[in-house]
Amino acid sequence: MTKEGKKDRMMNIAQTLLKFSLPLILSGILQQLYNWADAFIVGNVEGERALAAVGTTTTDWYSVFGCV
Secondary structure, eight states, X not given: OOHHHHHHHHHHHHHHHHHHHHHHHXXXXXXXXXXXXXXXXXXXXXXXXXXXXXXXXXXXXXXXXXXX
């Protein structure tokens, strides 16, 4: 295989990985923004105990429904 062929193949792989990973990265950012907003609202409206409950159950919630 020539150098140009290898370079084209590597660029194709990089583009495919980027196309695959970009939605995952964006969904992670949106999920984090939701968590921050939720913590801000619950923390200011309900107080520390409610915020602790949200923080404790968020990981379990995403673990269960992330597999679905």
